[in-house]
Amino acid sequence: MTRPGDRWQNWGRSASVRPQLVEFPASTAAVQRSVRAAAARGMRVKAIGAGHSFTGIAVAPGVLLDLSDLTGLVGADRRTGRVTLRAGTRLHQIPRLLAPYGLAMPNLGDIDRQSIAGALSTGTHGTGARFGGIATQVVGVTLVTADGELLRVDDEHDADLLPAVALGLGALGILVEVTLQCVPAFLLHAVEAPEALDEVLDGLEDRVAAADHFEFYWFAHTDRAMTKTNTRLPESAVRRPLPRIGKWVDDVVIGNGLHQIACSVARTVPATIPAINRASVRLWGDREFTDLSHRVFATERSVRFREMEYALPAENVRAAFDALRALVADRGWRISFPVEVRFAAADDLWLSTASGRASAYIAVHRYWREDPTEYFHAVEQIMLGFGGRPHWGKMHTLDAAALRDRYPRFGDFVALRDRLDPARMFANRHLDRILGE
Numbered sequence: 001m002t003r004p005g006d007r008w009q010n011w012g013r014s015a016s017v018r019p020q021l022v023e024f025p026a027s028t029a030a031v032q033r034s035v036r037a038a039a040a041r042g043m044r045v046k047a048i049g050a051g052h053s054f055t056g057i058a059v060a061p062g063v064l065l066d067l068s069d070l071t072g073l074v075g076a077d078r079r080t081g082r083v084t085l086r087a088g089t090r091l092h093q094i095p096r097l098l099a100p101y102g103l104a105m106p107n108l109g110d111i112d113r114q115s116i117a118g119a120l121s122t123g124t125h126g127t128g129a130r131f132g133g134i135a136t137q138v139v140g141v142t143l144v145t146a147d148g149e150l151l152r153v154d155d156e157h158d159a160d161l162l163p164a165v166a167l168g169l170g171a172l173g174i175l176v177e178v179t180l181q182c183v184p185a186f187l188l189h190a191v192e193a194p195e196a197l198d199e200v201l202d203g204l205e206d207r208v209a210a211a212d213h214f215e216f217y218w219f220a221h222t223d224r225a226m227t228k229t230n231t232r233l234p235e236s237a238v239r240r241p242l243p244r245i246g247k248w249v250d251d252v253v254i255g256n257g258l259h260q261i262a263c264s265v266a267r268t269v270p271a272t273i274p275a276i277n278r279a280s281v282r283l284w285g286d287r288e289f290t291d292l293s294h295r296v297f298a299t300e301r302s303v304r305f306r307e308m309e310y311a312l313p314a315e316n317v318r319a320a321f322d323a324l325r326a327l328v329a330d331r332g333w334r335i336s337f338p339v340e341v342r343f344a345a346a347d348d349l350w351l352s353t354a355s356g357r358a359s360a361y362i363a364v365h366r367y368w369r370e371d372p373t374e375y376f377h378a379v380e381q382i383m384l385g386f387g388g389r390p391h392w393g394k395m396h397t398l399d400a401a402a403l404r405d406r407y408p409r410f411g412d413f414v415a416l417r418d419r420l421d422p423a424r425m426f427a428n429r430h431l432d433r434i435l436g437e
Contacts, residue, residue: 008064010051011113012306013368014395019064026069028142028150028176035174035425036148038063044425047174049088049115053122053393054307056430057170065174067115073097074177081182082139087117087175095294102235103182104293107131107213112298117175122393123167123353125361126297127342128213128230129314132354136347138166140179145172146425154179163349163409164416169392171431172420187233188213188296191288192226194281200225201318208314208343213297215342218321220328220335221274224281230296241291263303263336263367273334280338305337308376309363309391310383311353314343317360320386324362327378335375337365350409353389363394392434400436 009016020043025031031047038045046060047067067088074084078101085094091112098104107126114124116134125133140154143165151173153161165172200207200216208214213230289296312320321341328335340363344354353359364379366372376395380388389406390396404410414435421427424437 008048008051008060010053010058012052012054012304014054014306015056015059017059017061017064019060019062021063022066023063024066024069028070028144031065031070031144031174031176032148032150034063034065035144035146039146039148039423039425044427045174046170046426046428047087047117049118050090050113052111052114052118054395055393056428057122057393058118059428059430061428067117070176076101076103078102081184082179083182084140084177084179085116086177088115090115091119092294092298095292098182099185102185104185105134105180106137106183107134108294108297109134110297110299111301112294113301116178116180118393120166120178121168121170121175123351123391124393125342125344125354126213127215127344127361128211129208129343129358130212130345132345132347133167133352135167135349135352136345137180137182138162138178139181140177141165141175142177143168143173144176146421146423150176151420161416164351164413167349167351167392169351169431169435171417171426171435173426185235186293187235187237187239187290188293189231189233189237189288189290190296191229191231193286194224194284195227197223197225200227201321204318215340217338217340218325219277219281219338220325220333221277222281226281226284226338232293233290237290239290239292241295242287242289263369267336267367267369270334273336276336304368305365306368306372306376306395307363307365308372308380308395309340309361310380310388310396311344311359311361311391312383312386312388314358314360316386317341317362320362320382320388323382323386324364324379327382331378333375335364336367339364350413351392351407353391355407355409361391363391399433403434 007016007018023034025034043062045063047065048058070086070088072086076083091114109124109126120135143151145151153165211229212232215228217226342361344359346358347354349355
């Protein structure tokens with residue numbers, strides 16, 4: 001928790017700031033007071049959640065609003081499946097809040113430490129060719145605008161703005177409440193298995209189409225893919241969760257503890273990376289279980305890293321992935337973190353990375369103590385050549401001029417920002433770069 005005078009930094013240690021003022025609003029009215037007070041002082045204001053973005057999108061040089069106390073359930077309707085949450089609620093808290101109503105979020109990413117507002121504002125997504133990112137679940141929001149007033153956007157109020165504010169980058173106002181369209185609680189049958197990489201790639205289109213949720217990881221310097229296939233089942237189906245000890249060994253001891261040691265060794269002696277990766281393929285991801293959806297979607301991540309992820313037209317994923325593999329081989333790099341490949345349905349959100357097109361995502365990572373610049377820049381050039389759009393919460397180098405042509409509604413979003421925040425109360429250096437000043 002950041003206190004006045006402290007330096008705030010994000011989880012990946014790729015962005016930090018010493019804000020002039022830190023506040024902890026616990027109500028919508030308190031957020032309104034903070035925004036009005038900041039305006040009176042001529043200060044900019046930014047809200048933060050869990051700090052899981054790898055960019056400077058939440059950096060607050062002026063007033064930092066920590067929404068850790070703005071949490072919990074506002075209301076839920078079992079009949080319609082609609083649930084309203086306060087903006088600072090963490091994703092991992094939501095299943096417990098929804099359980100009494102027999103509801104669940106339709107899809108989640110593989111990390112659940114983010115706040116709901118942060119996940120929406122940066123376009124957090126999971127995988128599944130028939131499912132959109134978390135922002136596609138939004139059916140209503142309440143924002144505090146630059147003048148300290150409330151703006152409600154839903155089916156009955158300014159409905160035409162919903163595709164903009166559902167994924168607003170924190171540029172349009174401070175989210176204080178979010179209404180989600182949930183679904184009846186369900187289970188996931190998970191099959192995680194190492195497979196021959198070339199066989200997975202050759203059958204990729206069919207695998208993605210046949211599964212509810214499919215993704216794979218590739219450790220560089222190996223010929224294996226770590227596949228994850230999740231099938232949706234009704235809540236009444238038989239649960240066969242992982243044994244508590246087995247899950248702890250897989251996720252904590254191997255997935256985090258041994259991986260931390262491996263990353264530290266690899267950083268010191270890069271020549272060991274191919275052998276470490278081959279060992280990782282043998283140790284990870286060979287299990288089958290059935291459990292509540294949120295327990296399958298999300299996994300614990302304690303090893304710090306930096307990440308860049310690009311969304312591509314789904315039909316370009318094989319060619320882009322092959323180009324990435326060739327790049328790593330040609331440059332002779334030693335890459336310890338796996339490459340992740342996921343999928344999402346097209347949507348109509350103005351700044352969604354899947355806006356208007358079925359999408360595939362390729363994500364690259366580096367251990368946080370390693371410099372990712374050369375690797376990320378080279379991969380970014382490949383992704384741009386295949387029509388890529390960068391994930392808003394992950395590292396990239398594009399600016400407004402480069403992004404404008406990649407989003408048909410980019411100009412409309414900027415015009416809405418001009419209307420709602422003409423004095424740029426909610427701007428910072430990162431938003432100036434990606435949206436313009």
